[in-house]
Amino acid sequence: MDLHLIPGAAATAAERAAIDAVLLSSHPAPGTALGTAPGTRAPGTEAPSTQHLAPNTRHLLLPALHAAQAREGWISEGALNYICERLSVPPAEAYGVASFYALFSLKPRPPLVVHVCDDIACRANGAEAICQDLERRLGRQGESITNGAAAWLRSPCLGQCDRAPAALGQRAGSDPRDWTMTSVTADNIVEILRNEKSAVVSDVLVPPKPHSGEGGTQVYADPSRLLRRVGIADPENLSDYIVHGGFEALTRALQIGAGAVICEVTESRLVGRGGALFPAGRKWDAVARADARPHYLVCNADESEPGTFKDRVLMEADPFAVVEAMTIAAFATGCEQGYIYIRGEYPLATDRLGGAIEQARAAELLGDHVMGAPVRFDIELRRGAGAYICGEETALFNSIEGFRGEPRNKPPFPVQSGLFGRPTVVNNVETLVNVLDIVRKGGAAFARTGTEKSTGTKLFCLSGCAARPGLYEVPFGITLRQLIDRAGGVRERRPLQAVLLGGAAGVFVTPSDIDLPLSIEGASAAGATIGSGVVMLFDDRVDLRDITMRIAGFFRHESCGQCVPCRVGTLRQEEALHRLASSSGSRGQDLALIDDLAQAMRDASICGLGHTASTAVQSAIKKLQVF
Amino acid sequence: MIQLTIDERPVAAPQDATILQACNVLGVETPTLCYLKTLTPVNACRLCVVEVEGSRALAPACSRKVEPGMVVRTNTERVRHSRRLVLELLGSSVDLSLASADLKRYMRDYGAQPERLAGATVAQPVKIDNDLYVRDYSRCVLCYKCVEACGTDAQNTFAIAVAGRGFDARISTESDRPLPDSACVYCGNCIGVCPTGALMFKSEHDMRQSGAWDESKQKVTDTICPYCGVGCTLQLHVQDNTIVRVMSPLDHDVTRGHLCIKGRFGWQFVQNR
Numbered sequence: 001m002d003l004h005l006i007p008g009a010a011a012t013a014a015e016r017a018a019i020d021a022v023l024l025s026s027h028p029a030p031g032t033a034l035g036t037a038p039g040t041r042a043p044g045t046e047a048p049s050t051q052h053l054a055p056n057t058r059h060l061l062l063p064a065l066h067a068a069q070a071r072e073g074w075i076s077e078g079a080l081n082y083i084c085e086r087l088s089v090p091p092a093e094a095y096g097v098a099s100f101y102a103l104f105s106l107k108p109r110p111p112l113v114v115h116v117c118d119d120i121a122c123r124a125n126g127a128e129a130i131c132q133d134l135e136r137r138l139g140r141q142g143e144s145i146t147n148g149a150a151a152w153l154r155s156p157c158l159g160q161c162d163r164a165p166a167a168l169g170q171r172a173g174s175d176p177r178d179w180t181m182t183s184v185t186a187d188n189i190v191e192i193l194r195n196e197k198s199a200v201v202s203d204v205l206v207p208p209k210p211h212s213g214e215g216g217t218q219v220y221a222d223p224s225r226l227l228r229r230v231g232i233a234d235p236e237n238l239s240d241y242i243v244h245g246g247f248e249a250l251t252r253a254l255q256i257g258a259g260a261v262i263c264e265v266t267e268s269r270l271v272g273r274g275g276a277l278f279p280a281g282r283k284w285d286a287v288a289r290a291d292a293r294p295h296y297l298v299c300n301a302d303e304s305e306p307g308t309f310k311d312r313v314l315m316e317a318d319p320f321a322v323v324e325a326m327t328i329a330a331f332a333t334g335c336e337q338g339y340i341y342i343r344g345e346y347p348l349a350t351d352r353l354g355g356a357i358e359q360a361r362a363a364e365l366l367g368d369h370v371m372g373a374p375v376r377f378d379i380e381l382r383r384g385a386g387a388y389i390c391g392e393e394t395a396l397f398n399s400i401e402g403f404r405g406e407p408r409n410k411p412p413f414p415v416q417s418g419l420f421g422r423p424t425v426v427n428n429v430e431t432l433v434n435v436l437d438i439v440r441k442g443g444a445a446f447a448r449t450g451t452e453k454s455t456g457t458k459l460f461c462l463s464g465c466a467a468r469p470g471l472y473e474v475p476f477g478i479t480l481r482q483l484i485d486r487a488g489g490v491r492e493r494r495p496l497q498a499v500l501l502g503g504a505a506g507v508f509v510t511p512s513d514i515d516l517p518l519s520i521e522g523a524s525a526a527g528a529t530i531g532s533g534v535v536m537l538f539d540d541r542v543d544l545r546d547i548t549m550r551i552a553g554f555f556r557h558e559s560c561g562q563c564v565p566c567r568v569g570t571l572r573q574e575e576a577l578h579r580l581a582s583s584s585g586s587r588g589q590d591l592a593l594i595d596d597l598a599q600a601m602r603d604a605s606i607c608g609l610g611h612t613a614s615t616a617v618q619s620a621i622k623k624l625q626v627f
Numbered sequence: 628m629i630q631l632t633i634d635e636r637p638v639a640a641p642q643d644a645t646i647l648q649a650c651n652v653l654g655v656e657t658p659t660l661c662y663l664k665t666l667t668p669v670n671a672c673r674l675c676v677v678e679v680e681g682s683r684a685l686a687p688a689c690s691r692k693v694e695p696g697m698v699v700r701t702n703t704e705r706v707r708h709s710r711r712l713v714l715e716l717l718g719s720s721v722d723l724s725l726a727s728a729d730l731k732r733y734m735r736d737y738g739a740q741p742e743r744l745a746g747a748t749v750a751q752p753v754k755i756d757n758d759l760y761v762r763d764y765s766r767c768v769l770c771y772k773c774v775e776a777c778g779t780d781a782q783n784t785f786a787i788a789v790a791g792r793g794f795d796a797r798i799s800t801e802s803d804r805p806l807p808d809s810a811c812v813y814c815g816n817c818i819g820v821c822p823t824g825a826l827m828f829k830s831e832h833d834m835r836q837s838g839a840w841d842e843s844k845q846k847v848t849d850t851i852c853p854y855c856g857v858g859c860t861l862q863l864h865v866q867d868n869t870i871v872r873v874m875s876p877l878d879h880d881v882t883r884g885h886l887c888i889k890g891r892f893g894w895q896f897v898q899n900r
Binding site: 001077094100387568589596597602 | 669672673674684685690705713717744746768783784785786788789790792793796799800801804810
């Protein structure tokens with residue numbers, strides 16, 4: 001392949017420096033040199049090798065794009081050219097990748113941007129009124145204000161649902177900075193966008209120590225297992241983590257051996273907490289037995305399901321636990337390289353995990369001799385850039401590899417052919433953190449909590465109109481009513497209109513369903529799903545039609561566009577709902593159409609996004625008679 | 628050989644065969660759009676989906692490998708429903724008036740009524756930025772074939788890729804630059820694989836615009852490309868004693884349907900009279 005760059009587009013010195021910095025600080029695999037890569041290949045089709053491959057530098061594309069975006073607030077043709085030259089990626093492909101992600105702009109955009117969440121939990125807390133106020137005062141989203149210095153944009157769920165409404169600030173430049181704002185008002189946002197020294201304002205809004213004081217996500221745990229260090233141990237201090245029981249589990253894992261760890265995990269009957277509920281032990285066993293090498297471990301921290309913020313809390317408040325749990329998983333399954341793929345909208349969690357990895361490396365808890373044992377493992381932290389679909393495991397692999405985040409067809413499954421085409425363990429953050437107790441206390445002891453098919457405790461994200469929104473750790477099997485009671489019921493004691501269980505990909509349930517047990521089998525019997533643990537309450541004042549249409553809009557926006565049922569189906573679903581809401585079509589025809597689309601998306605889409613893009617909408621129509 | 632059942636009939640297929648290939652053994656017709664035997668299956672259109680016993684969702688026949696004891700059904704209500712919806716979704720959003728005869732036949736066979744799904748479309752002006760071929764993305768079904776032909780499956784030029792996301796996904800050069808600014812080498816292999824007329828010889832486009840295009844008056848003549856020693860078979864489409872487009876047969880063992888700029892476009896000298 002001859003690399004043909006964009007004619008007449010050169011990167012500025014600042015852009016080059018920013019891109020170089022990230023490329024040099026990355027950890028290219030042995031034997032690879034930047035700029036000498038052999039070009040492109042189809043995703044997941046690497047040449048056979050026995051050691052960690054990263055056979056070319058394509059996998060650095062996303063970090064390099066991040067660097068360019070963070071330097072100037074957008075990715076210029078010059079920056080794109082420079083990245084393509086350094087990584088030997090054809091510009092058309094790099095453009096295809098960059099244009100996939102919502103946090104990247106390929107057109108000039110002001111250096112200061114505030115992404116204002118207008119998704120469902122924030123909508124139930126006045127987000128739409130904020131956005132409309134901003135439209136009146138600042139102009140439409142994306143329009144530059146204060147002489148091109150700033151702009152605001154609407155955003156899908158930012159994972160701060162317990163303290164809605166939320167926003168994400170991004171300031172590009174030589175010292176770029178992202179920060180989260182919670183319980184925002186239109187005044188807050190206007191002030192930040194108009195004030196050149198906005199960092200001062202934002203510092204007030206960002207709680208310095210979440211989960212240990214005012215402003216952070218409130219956590220309620222009974223029993224306290226996954227959350228036992230949250231708000232107690234200092235998330236930035238390895239010694240404090242060790243004082244609070246840290247690395248006991250890894251010590252034990254190294255003592256009992258890899259096979260015994262897998263036995264414990266299998267015996268615990270731990271199932272994945274990301275929503276798919278697959279038995280973790282089976283996944284680990286399959287990778288441990290796979291002949292092909294190397295094996296990879298991926299921690300899926302792309303938590304983007306609207307209403308979900310459990311993994312954020314674990315990563316922000318107990319990041320060493322994620323590192324320790326990953327090390328155990330890697331040891332058990334024979335992985336020497338791990339990746340954490342974290343959503344781009346989680347700046348604090350990214351910082352905390354980055355710090356934890358560094359401290360663990362310095363203490364030789366990661367590296368060539370983990371805890372002095374002949375075990376090699378290291379972790380690379382990768383940031384997403386605004387794409388819900390990258391939480392789908394195979395889309396996530398493609399994203400890490402430097403390709404568009406489009407899901408692959410399964411089979412082959414990740415345990416056979418995953419990241420870089422190799423056997424891969426991919427687990428959600430919460431799933432991994434469960435492993436610590438399983439190893440410390442044994443799988444059988446773990447399985448004594450919860451129900452037959454749903455063992456252990458579960459993190460539930462309470463938001464919407466809950467009186468005490470926050471993160472709740474409870475044993476599987478308690479009823480939805482009990483959980484809502486723990487959260488103080490509906491705020492201001494208003495009547496409950498509906499509960500969204502499992503997120504946008506979940507279903508609405510009515511107050512009459514409220515005694516359903518929160519377990520896999522209990523939810524399934526009620527035609528619902530636990531999903532990622534979303535429990536969003538809506539009181540009688542919330543416009544559920546509006547919420548349902550926002551969910552449809554979310555899926556239309558987040559569809560990767562690869563397969564026809566989802567690419568066009570999510571659009572047609574949203575269009576039909578809008579016609580129903582405005583009574584501008586034939587009601588009967590549109591309802592039938594929505595059913596037809598739902599069945600085709602569920603049956604014929606490539607991945608879970610399309611399969612579940614209609615479930616909440618269907619339940620809103622059929623159970624709640626919203627339309 | 629792998630033993631499986633398709634539509635209650637036993638069939639044996641080689642290891643690594645796809646369900647589509649096994650269907651072909653039995654003569655079970657499977658509609659396809661993004662599939663082409665010379666390209667890696669991308670299973671993006673989902674027109675070929677079939678029911679596989681034990682699978683929650685339908686499986687794409689074009690890429691799903693056969694397994695021992697697999698039970699496949701191709702003519703169930705679920706299969707027909709999804710195939711019909713895929714055709715309707717495409718027909719309601721893309722101009723399929725120049726699509727292959729097969730696609731039009733599938734529309735009839737599956738009773739597709741795209742008009743009931745009317746809504747936003749991909750309609751946009753034709754891109755005419757060079758003398759050799761035009762790109763009419765109002766007709767693009769995003770089958771990825773052109774990207775594959777431009778990339779690792781044939782040309783290894785990588786001038787185009789899928790950009791954007793969701794319904795905004797589209798085939799694009801870098802920054803949507805015109806082709807002469809891009810890496811395009813004008814091999815025209817993208818035209819050779821396009822199933823809907825989105826990519827078209829400029830000669831054909833101009834004749835269609837002026838109303839002169841008439842396939843009933845066209846004759847196809849096989850010949851060998853005169854330029855180099857490779858020996859590519861050319862199929863010259865000739866109307867009124869003028870070459871109007873050049874293709875190569877997919878099953879030709881030298882070209883597999885692919886040509887270079889000279890064979891594809893370098894035929895004007897034939898017409899110097």
